[in-house]
Amino acid sequence: MPAATTLERSARTADTQSLLRFITCGSVDDGKSTLIGRLLYDSKMILDDQLEALESDSRRLGTQGGELDFALLVDGLAAEREQGITIDVAYRYFATDKRKFIVADTPGHEQYTRNMVTGASTAELAVILVDARKGVLTQTRRHSFLVRLLGIRQVILAINKMDLVDYRQEAFDTIVADYGAFAAEIGLDDVTAIPLSALRGDNVAGRSTHMPWHAGFSLIEALERAPVDLAAQAGRPFRLPVQWVARPDHSFRGFAGQIASGAVRPGDRVRLSPSGRETAIARIVTRDGDLAVGEAGQSVTLTFTEEVDCSRGDVIAAARDPVAAADQFEASLVWMAAEPMLPGRGYLMKIGTSVVGASITEPKYKVNVNTLEHLAARTLELNEIGVCNLALDRPVAFEAYADSPDLGGFILIDRITNATVGAGMIGFALRRSANIHWQAVDVDKQTRARAKGQAPRVVWFTGLSGAGKS
Amino acid sequence: MTFASVDIMPRRAAPSAAEDSAPMLSHLERLEAESIHILREVVAETERPVMLYSIGKDSGVLLHLAVKAFYPAKPPFPLLHVDTTWKFKAMYAMREHAAAAHGFELIVHKNPDALARGINPFDHGSLHTDLWKTVGLKQALDAHRFDAAFGGARRDEEKSRAKERVVSVRSPTHGWDPKAQRPELWKLYNTRRGPGETLRVFPLSNWTELDIWQYIQAEAIPIVPLYLAAERPVVERDGALIMVDDERMRLREGETPRLRKVRFRTLGCYPLTGAIESNAETIAAIIAEMRASTTSERQGRAIDHDQSASMEKKKREGYF
Ligand SMILES: Nc1nc2c(ncn2[C@@H]2O[C@H](COP(=O)(O)OP(=O)(O)O)[C@@H](O)[C@H]2O)c(=O)[nH]1
Helix, strand or coil, rough: CCCCCCCCHHHHHHCCCEEEEEECCCCCCCCCCCCCHHHHHHCCCHHHHHHHHHHHHHHHHHHCCCCCCCCHHHHHHHHHHCCCCCCCEEEEEEEECCEEEEECCCCCCCCHHHHHHHHHCCEEEEEEEEEEECCCCCCHHHHHHHHCCCCEEEEEEEEEHHHHCCCCCHHHHHHHHHHHHHHHHHCCHHHEEEEECCCCEEECCCCCCCCCCCCCCCHHHHHHCCCCCCHHHCCCCEEEECCCCCCCCCCCEEEECCCEEEEEEECCCEEEEECCCEEEEEEECCCCCCCCCCECCCEEEEECCCCCCCCCEEEEEEECCCCCEEEEEEEEEEEEECCCCCCCCCEEEEECCCCEEEEEEEEEEECCCCCCEEEEECCCCCCCCCEEEEEEEEEEEECCCCCCCHHHHHEECCCCCCCCEEEEEEEECHHHHHHHCCCCCCCCCHHHHHHHHHCCCCCCCCCCCCCCCC | CCCCHHCCCCCCCCCCCCHHHCCCCCCCHHHHHHHHHHHHHHHCCCCEEEEEECCCCCHHHHHHHHHHHHHHCCCCCCEEEEECCCHHHHHHHHHHHHHHCCCCCCEECCHHHHHHHHCCCCCCCCCCHHHHHHHHHHHHHHHCCEEEECCCCHHHHHHCCCCCEEEEEEEECCCCCHHHHHEECCCCCCCCCCCCEEEEEECCCCCHHHHHHHHHHHHCCCCCCHHHEEEEEEEEEEEEEEHHHHCCCCCCCCCCCCCEEEEEECCCHHHHHEEEEEECCCCCHHHHHHHCCCHHHHHHHHHHCCCHHHHHHHHHHHHC
């Protein structure tokens, strides 16, 4: 057992950059590959041997008359193109002195929805590219809708190819106004517009001398300043989905998981979901020593002061603000398989650390991603998005996706092929009863019945949230 | 146009001004937490996991994370080293030390067929990698009926790896079918397998070479000394600096080993691994050299020069 050194956080690994994950979206030829290539190049991620290869590739295959063609840095292998597996999300990495960035790049065209949704699921910010000559297109709207669907709050509207419109402010202003109106309608309210030329490097790393009228940040500056999602989750109540139970010997039982939100300290009362049992935190165990506080995003192991049943799939939550469990939901669903969604068929749902049988009881409507119209739906085809009711085999701990992507996002798995066929976001639980928190008490039913000579009865305390029921 | 669907669209919680200024996890802390999460998910959802241990820096980090992930319990899986008998001497020393230090069971597999046929990097070209590594790995996974193998590969290693999944499904014959790979959303890894199917799992997918070195420095993770610059006997061959690590090295006409100050960015079979000239005797110095624009780490790996799409091809055949 560890010496009880109490650490705030590992001082050794804390003293470095922060991390931001973002997604880039754009229509074909808007300059997405060029922009990503430029970001990698400007942040010196392109090494000498790669640069040599780029120079020779640019001469051979480039579209820039022999000048460096940054798009070639990120285009897939020839073999890959032949196999037609461009239907995928590519992850790229670069860093500045302040931050490390993970970029989800979604190049596929036909498979756009599936890929974008996959890339957007882990993104904290979206860079939406627009060609300055073309302005806001149907695709721009579709990308924005998907960004919004996945709950990404921050958008950078990158108005590219400004060199082709003579760096004129009017061109930029028109697109900003146009997009602003649309963004407001769909509820994207944190949009930063930046005029740039990915090809020439204007406003990518440094501020452009061609556009003195733009008072805002360059793209990299804006990316360095964007708040991370963990900041929001840190302010929410404590939740940890249990992944694994550590039992090195008879004296130790620890519950391992990654803190989805909030903070936890030894002594904190916690309630488990779905069981409703309560206990308190004894220790926050890590190999570097016990922690005085565990924070959102950290992977830790918790021990309890009083032993209660707890296993993989349970969520440990702040007792004052516990997590509900339910077995029926309304959710948005993105279909990702060639075989259409079949209402009534049994799928497996993975949510948090639970895997549970699930079926779609009622497709309510699907959404046309180009016009955002609602259409009646009996099923969902590949790349279609709809809203459905789902029923599970047993209640699981959950939160609305809007509150917690970790506890409200789920995937559906085909029971026969084991393929991941759908991704969903919980809106709300359908059964009212699911909102009852089981109030676990120290005196169990039998003890109480014996002591008082009473038969157990259910008493329903009802009233508004905050009325003092607990 | 109607936007009635707005109400179904969630909005992730926004940070308040106060939270913005709260200290956040650093990039290394987030990477560490993510890798630990992946290790735990796969251990919880598979029957017989194993960790492939190649003795390199990435393996060192992976091992360190495994110890953290399951602490105070021991990581509930053995280490597997698929040996080619041609690794650097210093690597074998490190292997015994690392396994013993953390109480891991260490399985060393040498393809008996390759052993019997005396397969070596001088006479057998790409057959060497194929028999020792590709076939050797399949033999070991089959013999022990492992259903999930952790490996230390990263997506930044080369362009073709950028789309690699964290959890990658392999057929009963260990083949990799690009179309069978599953979309990975949020932190939800689909680890389900059909009969005979196995998983390759890459918990370091999102780490870069620089992250690895920063973490090794921050956590004082032991590494094979070959990563640090020292005077070593090398010959220059086909543009690479090859270290003469033992008497099996076959010198060509006109080759005489000379002492040069070199270090290695990746480690493999010594006759196939190129060194770079360097003065970096500490990890801090390696990081400084990396920051001052260099070459990519795979340049020293002869395996990649075979053909442009070599990794892709090797993966299909079952190489890790
Ligand atoms: N003039 C100009 N051309 C650009 C710019 N960005 C990209 N391009 C060109 O637009 C074309 C499409 O770019 P690419 O990056 O391949 O687009 P993608 O399909 O979005 O990845 C290429 O010929 C690029 O060189 C820019 O800022 N200015």
